Amino acid sequence: MRVPARAGFDIAPPGLTRMRMIATGLLLFMVALFFVSRTLVDVHPAWGFVRAFAEAGMVGGVADWFAVTALFRHPLGLPIPHTAIVPRNKDRIGDQLAQFLRENFLVTGVIARRMRQLDVAGAVAHWLTDPPEAAGGRFRAGASKLVAQVLEALDPQRLGGMVKAAAANRLRETQVAPVAGQLLKAAMAENRHKPLLDAAITWAGKALADNDHLIRQIVHDKAGALLRWTGLDETVANKLIDGLDRLLSEMRDNPQHPLRLRAENGLEILAWDLRFDPDMGARVERLKGELIDNPAMQRFLDGLWEAAREGLLEIARDPERAMRGRLGDVLRQLGETLHSDRRLSRTINRFVRRAAIGVAVDYGDNIVRLVSETVQSWDTQTITRRLENAVGKDLQYIRVNGTLVGGLVGLIIHTVHVALG
Structure with missing residues (x-):
């Protein structure tokens, strides 16, 4: 099953459309300049230099346009061999991307080295004792809103069942x-x-x-x-x-x-x-x-999860009020404890590091499979647009550079030709 493009994921980044128009406009300018200089070359010898510059720039611009276009689609819709490279190899790209993640990121040694550089306990302690903008501002408008939306969007019964099953399995x-x-x-x-x-x-x-x-x-x-x-x-x-x-x-x-x-x-x-x-x-x-x-224990776990969910929603909806209340006092005291108790901080950091490594070991293959299957499920239009947008304006800069560099090379060749007579 191919997943079509969805709005929001495939919108071109700011400036990409403008840069594409500039690259195409520069190529058209070189074409026009070539024909103008060609008609005026007999008027003055300087027009020969202009014609050489425009001619080489036109060739360089067309060549780079072809190369950039051939990555994602057939130029002019023609089924030229070795074009539309990304769509033709998207399944292999998904597999290679997943394998790249597996071999370079989801490796216990890499994660352990990276996690050793992170002071998670220190960051949490700093945030709890000195919340940015009184726990409001960007956090309240951004992260807290996102957390609230995620909690509200998830099916409470299904999520509660997952939490209850996880707790029961852990107890077992x-x-x-x-x-x-x-x-x-x-x-x-x-x-x-x-x-x-x-x-x-x-x-x-x-x-x-x-x-x-x-x-x-x-x-x-x-x-x-x-x-x-x-x-x-x-x-x-x-x-x-x-x-x-x-x-x-x-x-x-x-x-x-x-x-x-x-x-x-x-x-x-x-x-x-x-x-x-x-x-x-x-x-x-x-x-x-x-x-x-026991059914009574199952009802207790259900109630425990619902109470926790409501508490998280309340904090996410108004974190500033939560930080002003008794919960805020407890969190600030926890932050001060983390600041002063280095042994506790080291224990927490070690726990986070082991948890991250455990996730990589237990779910690394699932993450890799998810990446591969997701890329393979995209249709060719989706993956083309997403990769092209991800690269952004750099591809269009290649076209601009190819046009200008080609023109300069042509100008140099013409200059050498005239100098050698």
Whole structure:
């Protein structure tokens, strides 16, 4: 399928049409000058020099017009061999262009060298701490408008589905158990788990107080008729509730309580199993998969993406207001942190560099294929116009230079001929 030219992509750059008219006008001027000087050559010998200049300039202009035209089309519509070079070889041009990109740009070594020269973190820090024109001006009128238009133009459901699928795939690929085990071990090493134990014990005590009637009912139902008749079931229930409450109080107040120590020992075992036990890892992965596939999680991811999209749209529509609010304070603080924390800046730059290299490795072939297939899908008129416009006025300068240089060469030859008699 050939893709026709589209308005906006194939408009001649400013000055190209004017330069083409100048080159053609200069050629026509040489033709006219040649015929005028030819009729006046017998009037004065100087007209011979003019005729030689015009004749050679005319030949040079026609030759260069032919050469430039032959690149993109058949001169005068005649199927002359080895003309219309670009249209005839556009598929090969697309392949060669794609291969050129692959071998010279989408190479990990090239990208790594280029990315090492870029201080992405420093640039972001500078922009966040000192936004150009108060985050308005050109940014608001240009980049922010473009971002807003792109976000609004993309299908929210399809894009959201892609984001959700990407997030879910990333979660599926991530081994949760070792990470959780490492986090739990680090938390216990710094005693950050103790407030959690205290909170759990406090919650258990509150739950016991709020549900003591359930314990009494269970004891009443399980007790025999004799205990119920004598009222001892109530006494047993009170003793049981008081004992549990006292146990929880002792665990909360005594860090060395045996049950509390056993709970901490259980957490240490859990941290070890999460990191090294294959069975525990498999159970966690199975639980993670069930959680990801849960409809509630899918709705959560949908809502998360929609909230993020709305936030991006709000920032893009009015970046100045966003920078004045709480988000602006956070972003400025982030910029100051990037300025002062060189270790963090190096980490971010290294991450960006690895991400760029990863994109080249993972999607380089797709990018190359996209370039090749796009060029091949263009019709001959489209690729001719786009390449001709891309080169711009330089081709017309070749015609002008050929006309003038040809004329000067002809003038020199005629001068030498006259001098040698």
